[in-house]
Amino acid sequence: MIEKGGYIRDIFQKPVGTSVTAYGWVKTRRDSKGVHFIQLNDGSCFQDLQIVIDAGTLPEDVLSQATTGACLRVGGELVESPGAGQSVELKAREMHVYGPADPQTYPLQKKGHTMEFLREIAHLRTRSNTFGAVFRVRNALSFAIHKFFQERGFLYLNAPIITTSDAEGAGAMFGVTTLDLMNLPRTETGEIDYDRDFFGKKAGLTVSGQLEAEIFALAFSNVYTFGPTFRAENSNTPRHLAEFWMIEPEMAFYDLEDNRKLAEEFLKYIIAYVLDTCAADLELFNKRIDNTVLSTLVHVAGSDFEHVTYTEAIAILEKAGRAWEFPVHWGVDLQSEHERYLTEETFKKPVVVTDYPREIKAFYMRLNDDEKTVRAMDVLAPRIGEIIGGSQREERYDVLLNKIRAQGLPEEAYWWYLELRKYGTAPHAGFGLGLERMLMYVTGMKNIRDVIPSHPWLRRVLNRRKPHPMRALL
RNA sequence: UCCCCGUUAGCUCAGCGGCAGAGCACUCGGCUGUUAACUGAGGUGUCAGUGGUUCGAAUCCACUACGGGGAGCCA
Structure with a gap:
């Protein structure tokens, strides 16, 4: 004690x-x-x-x-x-x-260790200088996030972690079931009978709190979620996790401009907070991990983000005179190489790209008057890529219904989402920030597995396990 | 999921068909205050696993496991 x-x-x-x-x-x-x-x-x-x-x-x-x-x-x-x-x-x-x-x-010596080795002793790496600093900064960042929203009167919302909503389109869901996997109940047509499952329907771990946040924004005006999120995607990169923490503010009466300004103010605020409270830790990152981290943070906290529309971004990329691996023309989604060019070479700081083609963005994003683009925004950061994704939401009932139908989505699953537009709809907007990606940006750490509190016996939980050879026989 | 690269001492790595190596760590000693201290000496091995090629394999080949990078997807 x-x-x-x-x-x-x-x-x-x-x-x-x-x-x-x-x-x-x-x-x-x-x-x-x-x-x-x-x-x-x-x-x-x-x-x-x-x-x-x-x-x-x-x-x-x-x-x-x-x-x-x-x-x-x-x-x-x-x-x-x-x-x-x-x-x-x-x-x-x-x-x-x-x-x-x-x-x-x-196993820990006075000498420096590789991150790969430290990852294997995740239960002891917390005592090293680097990981001590990582988790102190993670703590400060989390506190700054709450502080920012609380100072602005936002309601903190705990979005559900287990969900039976199959309307979330953000990615593959981990299933949650109490059914006997060795003896699955079947319907007459041979499907798994989820009526007999714990919740009486198919359930999973949340992939986003956005839809819940929209419900609350249309009652409390300004809200935010901050909690764990799960994606069963087969992504194996230094920027992806199966379990990560996400911050999702949702604001009634905000348009895309307001949304973009809030995102910028938010990022600068939390960076400034960390600069202010974690100086010694940041100096370590600057000295041992990435000697540009400190100057970058100071620069970003004190300067305005760039803002370009998708259409302008495409024009910049077309003029770059590069042999892109993925050729650029209006209508394609921006690839890693394009994002890196914009943030690391053209602007050398975070860039907000807005108004993407409707075809490459989600159904709930508000359609522009040109009927070709939607009110989407991505905040791209040097080295990290997309750090924030957001949009002004489609608040018009008819337009939303048409988009759901046009994309062949199950209309009945969105009944409640449509009712939010049917009764007292309001323009609203929001965005999502991945905590771990932000932490990578702030610390200069190059692998997202090194900014999460993982356990040695769950070392591989955050990576997808390779298929077992026996799986082919099952 | 696809494409590359890797796995040798506790750690970082060299060795690339012919005796298993170095630096650091560690152990013992020296040094009147050090800052990843300095300094002398010493021990350190399932060369990832399995199978194959060969007179002989850490070294070549195949498969498996694990790790890393890039891509896709995204936060």
Whole structure:
């Protein structure tokens, strides 16, 4: 139990001469003839507390157990440090070893490790400098997100995680069932009989909270969701996860312009918050992971995003004189190579692209008067690609119904979505931000698997498992 | 899902048909205050697995497993 003010980050704020007790894990240890140094970290801040032990102060059997990885309690006096790396240090009087760590087998070394190796020891990587910083920034980012919306009066909405809505078109859903998979009930026509399942119909994990957010926006005006989302897509890239966290604000009386401005204000706000509160952590990323991170964040927080329409973006790409792997002409969706060109070469900062062709975007996006484009927007970030996707929603009942029918979607499944337009409809808009993608952008981390709290025994949960050879026989 | 690349000591990697290697970590020692300390010495192996080619395989071939990159899809 850590008493108030017991975190190492608080100890740094105390005056020299104070008697303090520090708790934490040994990061490194250095020994000289007459003095021992231990770097102690409790995760509360990037800076380690340097413990100084004069030879003979502590019993040898205690000191010998205080090796890299061990968990300690150290009592002593906070003193000015004559060394260069820190202003104060803890001169030890008393030490207790909660948990030793055998140096011969403890996998974390003082030297740098590859991310691939650290991923295999996901239960210990949290004690490394890099992952300490990742999860402190993730925490700050999450807090900043709530702060931004709460300051603006948005209602925080917990969208359901299990859903029986088959109207969500964002991606493949993980099934949720209590049926006996070895003995599935069948209907007369041989289909799986979901009437006999737990919810009486086919259920799955949510792929988006947007439709729920629309329900709430048309009652509470401005709302946002912030929660886990699941996609059973067979995506295997450093930018995709099967489970990730998404922030989805939805605003009544907002058009696409308002939506775009809010998205920009939002991104700048959370970046500024992290710059303000996680300076030491960001310096680590800048030094060890990507030496452009800090300057990029400062630049983005202080400058205006670019805005181009899809049509303008296509014109830029056509004039680029590149041999695109995917040829560019009006009507095609933007590919990774196109997004990268726009963000990394043309503008060198986040770019908002709006008004895409209706054919390549979802049915619920509001049709423009030209009847060719819809009020969609993507915020593209250098290196990450699409970080935000959003749109002004189609609020006109007849237009929405026609689009549902034209796309061959099951009209009956959208009855409630249509009723939102039938009774008291309002113009509204919203967007979705992937928390992990934002975290990648802020930290410079190159693989999305390194910004999530995963467990060693679930290491592969976030990757799709390769098909088992026996599967062909089933 | 498709296309590439990889798997050798705890970690990072070299070796690419003929004795299993280096740096770091680790162990023991030296050093009056170190900052991923410095410094001397020392031990470290299912060469991912299975099968094949060969007098001989870490090395060549096949399959499997796992990891990484790129693409598609998207956040």
